[in-house]
Each structure stands twice: as C-alpha cells, then as structure tokens.
Amino acid sequence: MGFWSRLPWNRKNATLELFREVYGSSPVRSGVTVTWKTALEVTAVLRCVAVISDGLSTVPLKLFQKTGSGRTEATDHPLHDVLTTAPNDWQDSLQFRETLAFHVALCGNAFVFVNRVRGRISELLPLEPGRVEVKRESNWQLRYWVTGLDGHREEVPAEAIWHLRGPSWNGYMGLEPVRLTREAIGLSMALEQSHARLHRNGVKPSGVYSIEGTLDKPQHERLQEIIAQHMAGVDNTGKPLILDRAAKWLSIAMTGVDAQHLETRKHQIEEICRGFGVNPIMVGYSDKTATYASAEQMFIAHAVHTIRPWHRRFEASIRRFLLTTEERRAGFYPKFLDNELMRGAAKDRAEYYAKALGSGGTKGWMTQNEVRDCEEMERSSDPEADKLPQPTAKPAPVAAPTPTP
Secondary structure, rough: HHHHHHHOOOOOOHHHHHOOOOOOOEEOOOOEEOOOHHHHHHHHHHHHHHHHHHHHOOOOOOEEEEEEEEEEEEOOOOHHHHOOOOOOOOOOHHHHHHHHHHHHHHHHHEEEEEEEEEEEEEEEEEEHHHHEEEOOOOOOOOEEEEEEOOOEEEEHHHHHHHEEEEOOOOOOOOOOOHHHHHHHHHHHHHHHHHHHHHHHHHOOOEEEEEEOOOHHHHHHHHHHHHHHHHHHHHHHOOOOOOOOOOEEEEEEEEEEEEHHHHHHHHHHHHHHHHHHOOOOHOOOOOOOOOHHHHHHHHHHHHHHHHHHHHHHHHHHHHHHHOOOOOHHHHOEEEEHHHHHHHOOOOOOOHHHHHHHHOOOHHHOOOOHHHHHOOOOOOOOHHHHHOOOOOOOHHHOOOOOOOOOO
C-alpha cells in the first residue's frame, strides 16, 4: 500500500500547484536559474552530494544501550530494525539515509513522516522538501503542512515529523546550500553551456591554407577535396604538405581566451567543493602538487572534517526526534560506526589497535573483544578478552648511587 493512501488527507481534490515545487530556485547574475534539480546536472555538485551521501549511507548505523559494563546493541528495541534494516516498505536503510542525505545536503532540510503504531515507530517515510512548509508560531511552536500527490495540502502534527536540519540561522529551518552557492553553481552552468555552444556553432579550423590569387568554385572544391583526402585524419598525421601558387599553411593554436575559459571551469570545481565542504580530491579533482602521502591525508581529512560532522548531526537528530525522554534516560542512543571509514588503512588500524591494547609497556584502553567488535569479528570466549590489558614491561632498574670517596 502506498504512503499517501495510508495518510488521512489523501482524498480527491482539485489539482493544485505544489508549494515551492522547485525548492530553492533562484536566478543568478550569470543568467541561469539554479534549482536543486539543475544543480545536480553540474558534475561537481552531483559528486559533492554523492560523496556526502555515501559517507552517511554506507557506514553502519546502529542503536545501542549503555549498560553497567559498557554498551550493548539494542536489537530488541523496535527502532533498531527500522533504522538498520527496513525503514519503510520500499527502501532499505542505505537507500533511506542516502535520500535524506541528498535532501539535507542540497536543500538544508530533510523531512520524514514518522508512522507510530501504539506509540512505537513502525516506519519512516521520507517527504520531498518541496512538499513541506514550516511555520513558527508566536509561541515558538512549529507547524508543518504537507502537499500530497493529488495536490491537497494538509497540516501534519509536529510530533509526526522528523525534521533533520543542516546549519541554521533561525534555529528551525536549515540554510539552503544550493541557494547560498547559487552564484558559483550558476557560473559553472553558464560556462558549460557556453563551451557547448562553442563546439556546436563555433567556427574553429585547425589552420588556414592561404594562396595567391582567386579560386573559382570548382577549383575551391577540388582543393578542399585534395586536403581532405591526403592531409586530414589520423593516417595522414605527419605527412608533408605540398603547396603551389605561393601557398602558405597558417596553424591556429588555442588562444589565451580559450585557455582562461578552461582555467575558470577548473576554478569553479574548487568553488563548488568549498561551498559543500568537500575536499576537491574527493570529486576527482587535484592539482599537480598532490602526492600519494598528501592524498592519503586528504582522505583522512575528509573522513574527519566532512563525514564525521554529518554523522554527529544525524545522531543528534535521531536522539531528539525518534527516541523518547524515557528511552534516552534508559541509555539508548544511535551510533555510526566511524571505523568503517578507515577500512582501507589497514596499517593505521593495526597501529591504533596495538596502542589501544597496551603495546610498548603502556596500559591499554581497549579489550580484545572491543577490538574484535570494531572489526566485525566474533567475540572471543576467553575470559581475559574482556579485561583491560595491563603493562607487561618491567621498569628499568635504578642504578645505585656511586659512593663518594
């Protein structure tokens, strides 16, 4: 059964225009109109948002409960299966979080209808941001109106909406990244359109064959046929050009304007990445100064400074909107397993775990089973695996003082 057919406001009504159908539309000085849809046609924007959504959707998200001895995965909690496996009838957890990431990364807000059955969350249904209108009343209460597929607009209780916000100025609506970066995106779109028209309509020969005198139409056609037959194409590359009638061949190279056009297009990639907080190397763009060592640090910086803040934002929003006060007091909390982002750095993980287990005579801060949990390995049945390792190295003996003669 479809989402809208399950909601109470789904009834026949006259077709209405969607409220803010194109969310965040805004004309820019370059002459194009930037919306979330047209912005995604810019490859740098598409990849920036895809990189953010990959970091949010492919990293495991689990529900835990704090216990006296640490924490345990709350598999018996009804929200656990909804978050980790099946948020609704047509999406898995990865696809659901991927959709929310696209919404909040482009529009600054993501909205989810929370379907509760007997007080428990049974499914989470994503809403298109353009179908949701939010207002804050004088008493600081938020009200939500949702436009259905049939064009009917209905108010939805605030407790039935999970509102995931990006960075916000007024506290209840996230700032719209596409609107804030519209000039950079618009210039990139205009440059791409200009370049496309140049190749479609522009006259850009590789050179000019100049001769003395005037050619009539048959002579011109004959000369053009000879050049095309004997000089054009890959097979004729490097062949000498035989000229007569004091002819000259003038090669046409790329102009400074053309070269600057390409540089501007490259610069716009950096501008868009800067607006979305994504390292350019993550969208396939890097300068000549990048080395293997520096690239590795850039990937780590992406995990720490781009993806990790998004993880914490999602976790905080889930605690606030999907867990009750009693559940939070009982120790329930969501958690992204950030170590998944370091899967490719096996050497770094090995060194970190070695230190965590107390190598070098220092006291460790992780048990063997905690390390195995981080690596998704089966827990050891050895009782020592749940104990913090103690230093094994003996302190160096202190030399006796030399007697004074």
